[in-house]
Amino acid sequence: MSSINREKFMRTQDDPIFVQSLGRAVQVLEAFQQADGPLSLAEIASRAGITRSAAQRIVHSFRELGYMRLSADGRGFMLDLGILDLAYNYLRLNPLLRRASPILLELRRNVRERVDLSLFNGQRMVYAARMQSKREMFFATLIGNSVPTFCTSGGWAAMAMLPDDEVDELLAAADLRPLTPRTLTDPQAIRDQIALTRQNGHALAIEQILMGEVAVGVAISGADNRPLGAIHIAGSLSEWQPEEFRRRVAPLASEAANAIASS
Structure with missing residues (x-):
């Protein structure tokens, strides 16, 4: 266990x-x-x-x-x-996913990269919607796959909506094992990324989960202004410079997250 x-x-x-x-x-x-x-x-x-x-x-x-x-x-x-x-009945009856589905489809058409919606579950971001790009591995396409909150763009975006004391509790309890050579595991470095996310309104993660991948994450808030989940958009560093990717997809991801939260 x-x-x-x-x-x-x-x-x-x-x-x-x-x-x-x-x-x-x-x-x-x-x-x-x-x-x-x-x-x-x-x-x-x-x-x-x-x-x-x-x-x-x-x-x-x-x-x-x-x-x-x-x-x-x-x-x-x-x-x-x-x-x-x-699993089907959970997805079918989840009101957030029902609202998000048409918005995510339109976002995928616009960015032409992988678009995911993950649900915030404390130490994990659990993928509940996945719209693949042209390059995917089998496990990366599965609903229900989860990634650690502490080292993902969506996780940083979700934590940016929480008070600092809750962020500290999450990081203190997290299993801070790296997934790639570039995964941030120092709590202060992660807090710095959360601060940048609050400033920018989105998170930019470079090779945190997969080598060669850049991802932008934007939190989806609930009525209480707490994170329900996040939109992730992922691209390849062989095709994108990180800042170019941020400029291209971050405004679209933010627009989609706001549309989901307000619908």
């Missing part, structure tokens, strides 16, 4: 109305985070932090309900189509 999931589960231990068996079932689903393929019962139990017997019962239940299946070689288990049904 990841440290984040372990901490989340520990907070429920003294909650009298929390259903512990349901929590363990969710831990089994979360065991597939970052998995490279099918998982055996022993691997599921270890990742979920439960006994093998409990994992067996939960996996059997999920198989009967259509949320898990046996892998083709019979050596492990995988998530099944029922999970996609849940």
Whole structure:
């Protein structure tokens, strides 16, 4: 079990109305985070932090309900189509995504680069809409993929809307491991980028997540003026100088974010 999931589960231990068996079932689903393929019962139990017997019962239940299946070689288990049904209904019913969809399509037509919408979830920015460009890797196109808030253009933009004490709390709790040789991991350097974002109204991130990539991020605010998520526009450094990219796409991204927030 990841440290984040372990901490989340520990907070429920003294909650009298929390259903512990349901929590363990969710831990089994979360065991597939970052998995490279099918998982055996022993691997599921270890990742979920439960006994093998409990994992067996939960996996059997999920198989009967259509949320898990046996892998083709019979050596492990995988998530099944029922999970996609849940994801589809989340996306379909999310009011922010419903408002954003036509605006993002128009933005993608204008910038002709990858346009993403991510949702702010504390330590993570979770991609909920992805409109690809001409050069993408498989995992970079998937809904539900997430990136650390501390080192992304959208994350800097979201944190720029928060009070300094909340930013400090997020950075103190963050796993500041670099994703590229250029990923900023020094808290003060990250705070400097957040200050620039407040000044400019957008964030510019260079090779923070992927080498060769430049990205502009603009936060999407809610009615309480707190960040709901962000628009990211990403381009290739083989085609763009960073300042040229900023001048081209930042005004369009800001216009789209404002349109989503006010619609």
